Amino acid sequence: MRNFLLLSFLIGVLYVNVTAQIQSGTVIYNHTSSFDTKGMPPHMASSMPKSAVNSMELQFNSTQSLYQKNPNFKEEVNPNDNMPRFFKRMREMSVATFYKDMNNSQLLEQASFFGKDFLIEDSISNIKWKISAGEQKMIAGYTCMKAYYKDSTYNLVAFFTPQIPVSQGPDIYSGLPGLILEIQSADTHIIATEIKSGDVRIQKPGKGSKMTRKEFAKLKEDKIKEQSEMWGGQRSSNMRMPH
Numbered sequence: 729m730r731n732f733l734l735l736s737f738l739i740g741v742l743y744v745n746v747t748a749q750i751q752s753g754t755v756i757y758n759h760t761s762s763f764d765t766k767g768m769p770p771h772m773a774s775s776m777p778k779s780a781v782n783s784m785e786l787q788f789n790s791t792q793s794l795y796q797k798n799p800n801f802k803e804e805v806n807p808n809d810n811m812p813r814f815f816k817r818m819r820e821m822s823v824a825t826f827y828k829d830m831n832n833s834q835l836l837e838q839a840s841f842f843g844k845d846f847l848i849e850d851s852i853s854n855i856k857w858k859i860s861a862g863e864q865k866m867i868a869g870y871t872c873m874k875a876y877y878k879d880s881t882y883n884l885v886a887f888f889t890p891q892i893p894v895s896q897g898p899d900i901y902s903g904l905p906g907l908i909l910e911i912q913s914a915d916t917h918i919i920a921t922e923i924k925s926g927d928v929r930i931q932k933p934g935k936g937s938k939m940t941r942k943e944f945a946k947l948k949e950d951k952i953k954e955q956s957e958m959w960g961g962q963r964s965s966n967m968r969m970p971h
Contacts, residue, residue, distance in 0.1 A: 750892045752789035755868075755907070756798055756922040757898050759784045762915040782823050784918075787928040788896040788907065794930045795898050796825040826899055827933050828852055835900060838933040839944075842951060845936035848944045855903050857886065867909040868920045875904055885912040892923075 762779045783801035787794045825838040830852070837848040855877050863874035865887060872887035886897070890906040897908030898918045909920040939947070 750907075750923075750925040751894060752928055753787075753892075753923060753925040754928060755786040755788070755898075755909070755920050755924075757784045757786065757918050757920050758782075759898070760917045784823075784898065786896070786898050787930050788894060789928060789930065790894050791830050792930045793828045793896045793902075794825070794933075795827075797823050825933050827930075828896065828900075828902060829932075830895065830902070836933055837900075838936055841944075841948070846944060846947075847933065847936035847938050848941055849938060850941045852902060853900060855884070855901070857904055859904075868923050870909060870923065872909055873906070883914060886910065 759782045760779055761782075783798040785796055785798040785800075824840075827836040827838075828834070833852045835850040835852045837850065839846050839848065857875040857877050860874040860876065865872050865874075867887060867889070870889040870891050872889045875886045875888060877884045877886075884901075886901065886904060886908050887910040888897070888904040888906040888908045892907035893905065894907050895904060896902050897904070898911060898920075899916075901908050901911055909923075911918040
């Protein structure tokens with residue numbers, strides 16, 4: 729009861745301190761994805777990048793959001809990049825577009841997989857977040873509170889700001905009483921660097937072959953198996969691929 733009252737008080741204070749709450753806008757995030765190379769032949773593991781960093785953009789309002797590669801970011805091309813084609817494709821696959829419709833609990837993922845486009849249909853995950861009332865930090869000029877979720881598979885930490893009272897966030901994440909500005913997990917780190925308020929026009933993605941999450945997971949699994957056979961039959965069941 730005491731923790732609940734403290735949480736209510738803190739959120740109330742943050743609301744009062746904001747003269748005009750943001751209901752829609754654009755957020756720029758740095759999105760770092762880590763890759764697991766366990767099980768790969770040593771000569772290939774040494775060529776594999778340990779992580780990929782992408783600049784991402786979230787357009788949001790109270791009912792919809794679109795998380796995609798930042799269209800205004802120009803990536804520097806390294807002419808000496810001799811990374812094998814397969815690994816370049818893996819790096820490209822770490823960038824996907826996510827659309828969330830909160831009213832209908834709809835999640836759409838638009839992904840490129842080995843030169844083909846797919847549209848994965850799913851529902852928004854109902855993550856049972858727990859809020860840590862006493863832990864706060866500043867991100868991109870906003871006061872954020874900590875939330876976390878842990879089970880036998882996942883260990884997630886989020887920081888959200890009640891100063892932007894929309895239940896949205898980057899990637900697949902949402903479900904907190906404020907916009908999520910940071911996500912930490914075993915293989916992902918997402919953090920906001922810039923926030924702009926204003927009306928946005930959110931366009932629902934429609935490009936790609938439609939699949940369920942289960943069908944797309946099977947497709948990725950088969951492709952990993954095919955690639956492992958090309959490596960000489962050494963397959964890693966621990967090899968994590970992007971969503």
